[in-house]
Amino acid sequence: MSGKLTLGPILYHWDADAKRDFYARIADEAPVDTVYLGEVICSKRTPFFESHLPEVIDRLERGGKQVVLSSLSEVVIPRERNMMRDFCDIEDHEIEINNTAGLFHIDGKKHRLGPLMNVYNEATLKWLSGKGATHVTLPVEVPRSVVGGMAAGARDQGVGVEVQVFGRASLAVSARCYHARAHRRTKDNCQFVCEENPDGMPLTTVTGQPFLVVNGIQTLSYSYLCLVEEIDDMAAMGVGHFRLMPQDIDMVAVAHVFADRIEGRIGGAEARARLEAMNLPAPLSNGFWHGREGHRWQPRMAS
Amino acid sequence: MRPELICPAGTPAALRTAVDAGADAVYCGFKNATNARNFPGLNFTPEELAQGVQYAHARGAKVLLAVNSFPTAGRFDLWRDAVDTGARLGVDAVIVADIGVAAYVAERHPGLRLHLSVQAAASSPEAIRYYVREFGVRRVVLPRILTVAEIRQVKKEIPCEIETFIFGNHGLMVEGRCSLTNYVTGLSTNMDGVCSPAAQVHYDKEPDGCVATRLGDFTIDRFGPDEQAGYPTICKGRYHVPARDDAYYAFEEPVSLNLAELLPQLIEAGVEAFKIEGRQRSRAYVRQVVGNFRKAVDQVLAGEAPELADLVALTEGQKQTVGAFGSKKWR
Amino acid sequence: MTGLAQAKSGAAGAGRFLPPPPLFLLQPILRRVVRRVAQLHPNLFDRLGPHCNARFVIDAAELPFVLLLVPDPENLIFRAVSRRGEPESDARIRGRFFDLLGLVDGAEDGDALFFSRELEITGNTEAVVCLRNALDDVEGSIAEDVAGLFGAPGRAILAALRRAGNRRGKSR
Numbered sequence: 001m002s003g004k005l006t007l008g009p010i011l012y013h014w015d016a017d018a019k020r021d022f023y024a025r026i027a028d029e030a031p032v033d034t035v036y037l038g039e040v041i042c043s044k045r046t047p048f049f050e051s052h053l054p055e056v057i058d059r060l061e062r063g064g065k066q067v068v069l070s071s072l073s074e075v076v077i078p079r080e081r082n083m084m085r086d087f088c089d090i091e092d093h094e095i096e097i098n099n100t101a102g103l104f105h106i107d108g109k110k111h112r113l114g115p116l117m118n119v120y121n122e123a124t125l126k127w128l129s130g131k132g133a134t135h136v137t138l139p140v141e142v143p144r145s146v147v148g149g150m151a152a153g154a155r156d157q158g159v160g161v162e163v164q165v166f167g168r169a170s171l172a173v174s175a176r177c178y179h180a181r182a183h184r185r186t187k188d189n190c191q192f193v194c195e196e197n198p199d200g201m202p203l204t205t206v207t208g209q210p211f212l213v214v215n216g217i218q219t220l221s222y223s224y225l226c227l228v229e230e231i232d233d234m235a236a237m238g239v240g241h242f243r244l245m246p247q248d249i250d251m252v253a254v255a256h257v258f259a260d261r262i263e264g265r266i267g268g269a270e271a272r273a274r275l276e277a278m279n280l281p282a283p284l285s286n287g288f289w290h291g292r293e294g295h296r297w298q299p300r301m302a303s
Numbered sequence: 304m305r306p307e308l309i310c311p312a313g314t315p316a317a318l319r320t321a322v323d324a325g326a327d328a329v330y331c332g333f334k335n336a337t338n339a340r341n342f343p344g345l346n347f348t349p350e351e352l353a354q355g356v357q358y359a360h361a362r363g364a365k366v367l368l369a370v371n372s373f374p375t376a377g378r379f380d381l382w383r384d385a386v387d388t389g390a391r392l393g394v395d396a397v398i399v400a401d402i403g404v405a406a407y408v409a410e411r412h413p414g415l416r417l418h419l420s421v422q423a424a425a426s427s428p429e430a431i432r433y434y435v436r437e438f439g440v441r442r443v444v445l446p447r448i449l450t451v452a453e454i455r456q457v458k459k460e461i462p463c464e465i466e467t468f469i470f471g472n473h474g475l476m477v478e479g480r481c482s483l484t485n486y487v488t489g490l491s492t493n494m495d496g497v498c499s500p501a502a503q504v505h506y507d508k509e510p511d512g513c514v515a516t517r518l519g520d521f522t523i524d525r526f527g528p529d530e531q532a533g534y535p536t537i538c539k540g541r542y543h544v545p546a547r548d549d550a551y552y553a554f555e556e557p558v559s560l561n562l563a564e565l566l567p568q569l570i571e572a573g574v575e576a577f578k579i580e581g582r583q584r585s586r587a588y589v590r591q592v593v594g595n596f597r598k599a600v601d602q603v604l605a606g607e608a609p610e611l612a613d614l615v616a617l618t619e620g621q622k623q624t625v626g627a628f629g630s631k632k633w634r
Numbered sequence: 635m636t637g638l639a640q641a642k643s644g645a646a647g648a649g650r651f652l653p654p655p656p657l658f659l660l661q662p663i664l665r666r667v668v669r670r671v672a673q674l675h676p677n678l679f680d681r682l683g684p685h686c687n688a689r690f691v692i693d694a695a696e697l698p699f700v701l702l703l704v705p706d707p708e709n710l711i712f713r714a715v716s717r718r719g720e721p722e723s724d725a726r727i728r729g730r731f732f733d734l735l736g737l738v739d740g741a742e743d744g745d746a747l748f749f750s751r752e753l754e755i756t757g758n759t760e761a762v763v764c765l766r767n768a769l770d771d772v773e774g775s776i777a778e779d780v781a782g783l784f785g786a787p788g789r790a791i792l793a794a795l796r797r798a799g800n801r802r803g804k805s806r
Binding site: 075116186187211 | 373374375376377378379400401402403404406407423424425426427428429430432433434436437446448449453475476477479480481482483485486487488489491493494515519520521522523524525537538541542543544545546547550551553554555627631632634
Binding site: 313314315316317319342343344345348500501502504505506507508514526528529530531532533534535557583584585586587588591616617618619620621 | 680681682683685736737740741742743744745746748749750751754755756758759760762763764765766767768770771772773
């Protein structure tokens with residue numbers, strides 16, 4: 001089996017020191033090929049880490065990682081529009097676009113398409129690859145059959161295909177900040193309360209069932225999506241890149257499990273057992289892949 | 304400039320009701336996954352749409368066809384057929400969200416007006432200009448998150464018409480980017496046009512008179528005996544978080560948008576079309592809401608103060624708001 | 635909202651001009667009604683889709699009995715059943731008589747009634763949504779069609795009911 005392991009952008013608001021430490025460890029210890037860097041969720045958070053970016057990029061590159069810069073996903077107010085315009089001017093690194101405003105600026109220049117870009121079919125992919133897209137991360141909700149179709153379409157276009165295989169699934173983004181709302185504040189006066197929840201703020205039903213987590217304007221699954229047992233299937237379809245989403249857990253250990261699986265050193269069941277032995281803070285789910293409810297865990301059929 | 308009143312039609316009878324009540328245009332969809340209101344018992348067969356187009360055109364009204372969900376790999380034919388059928392039946396525009404579908408319309412039906420659905424989530428002038436530049440989009444349906452001042456600014460920067468929602472369901476989630484329903488039910492809003500499928504909605508009456516709303520395996524709300532109810536959607540539910548003592552509407556209150564009082568400002572800002580939400584609603588709703596807004600728009604255009612009828616009884620949670628259109632405090 | 639209090643006074647009002655007839659007298663009338671509606675609106679069944687075999691219990695709060703509806707074109711059932719012997723059903727719709735009349739008359743919005751808790755739905759929600767959408771697509775008014783079955787007296791009764799319903803609606 002072949003394939004590259006990637007680390008998606010940190011979606012949560014970790015403080016600058018936590019991020020620097022995290023990426024230092026990733027640079028030195030994590031067997032990932034590509035690291036996506038950048039603030040995707042909230043434009044207000046960007047100043048906290050901007051000044052550290054050059055140092056972190058350098059550190060990761062010295063560790064042999066390819067660095068791809070990720071854009072914002074919500075672009076509405078002038079500050080965000082300007083950020084997006086400047087982002088699309090970046091020349092020294094590959095960039096991943098997460099909002100259509102970026103497509104306006106990019107016009108022909110090489111770029112990657114993030115998982116929030118709604119690339120669901122071959123026609124959309126073909127159009128976008130004709131305008132400079134070289135790589136696409138599929139929406140987290142697409143089932144196996146769609147991934148297969150997209151991988152075949154991408155092969156025809158010479159486009160790289162990436163699928164999220166670990167971490168909370170992004171389920172919705174909003175114009176409103178739900179972290180601020182929970183604390184009876186507004187987005188403009190949020191005082192960065194989202195920093196209190198480095199793995200998202202848990203939302204529980206009135207019957208006490210853990211359900212979702214909130215990360216500022218974003219809503220994610222409570223469960224950790226995990227497709228470690230499906231990786232061989234994906235690779236056979238032509239998926240070449242497997243994305244881990246950073247959670248507030250030992251991501252180096254997670255990366256080792258997935259790398260061992262991709263390299264064929266361990267089987268799917270063993271890989272899952274090793275993840276389960278980490279005592280993760282939430283249950284695993286793989287329902288989307290199987291065309292089922294996303295929160296479900298579908299046991300692997302004996303083949 | 305005379306703005307158009309764009310009205311919902313979930314059934315042929317609702318279409319005729321909307322036209323009779325003064326709609327300048329109705330929007331509707333086929334009975335399948337190609338539109339974002341793929342609800343049981345709703346929508347049109349090709350034959351019904353043909354009759355609807357005839358009925359509307361005979362009375363000077365337009366028909367806009369929503370083909371605004373996202374086809375998945377291997378299923379593109381269904382969306383292509385929807386566009387082709389709409390074009391053949393003479394619809395006045397198709398409302399799309401997917402880039403592949405937009406490209407198909409632009410290439411195969413260059414004479415057919417293309418409107419950009421709110422499901423495309425084009426919330427900045429750049430995003431809108433992208434669709435105009437690439438596919439010749441003639442009108443954008445703006446997300447319900449912009450203030451009147453922002454709409455005025457957007458209007459100055461884009462080379463196409465603007466349609467804004469003025470009444471109905473009030474949502475702040477970015478439309479076309481929501482997989483909450485799929486996480487709980489296995490059916491997708493983007494891919495299947497389904498939001499909180501009725502087949503998985505259950506109302507459990509509890510001994511104390513409370514009613515619990517369940518979607519799939521999750522209880523998304525519980526309301527007391529005298530509390531108003533809302534749509535059984537995840538984004539309108541009540542949940543617990545560590546920062547609060549009681550369950551609260553973590554995302555949105557069950558309120559409806561009503562911009563009747565902002566009509567003069569919206570016209571002045573350059574909005575070309577006013578959209579009423581509610582293809583899932585009844586003829587009674589269509590008749591009352593369309594009739595009232597027809598009167599209000601005509602009064603504003605005649606330079607009179609609009610007479611604003613009370614539509615609050617028709618609103619979710621029996622509460623209404625000008626929502627995001629007034630200020631940014633809601634964020 | 636004082637919906638509850640009004641529901642009670644409404645119940646008394648409805649009771650005044652709807653004396654409970656013996657059920658056996660009612661059944662042939664209901665049978666005629668449902669056949670007539672089916673005959674006039676065959677398309678109605680298309681919108682019901684898979685739910686035309688569903689068993690709906692319709693419970694108008696003021697009536698001493700409930701109605702059982704199975705909208706299967708091959709085997710239509712619409713009959714009154716005593717509350718004590720209510721049959722098993724797939725879905726149950728409960729509301730006040732005038733609100734339910736308003737729904738089949740195309741005068742009331744089901745969602746609005748639901749939001750205000752004046753309509754209660756239990757069981758298979760999808761079947762109820764389909765039934766609602768199917769009835770709502772019927773041109774004109776089912777209530778009028780039914781009244782027409784009984785000639786001038788039928789139409790007079792409907793007109794009186796509508797007036798009563800309107801008065802109640804306005805006092806809400």
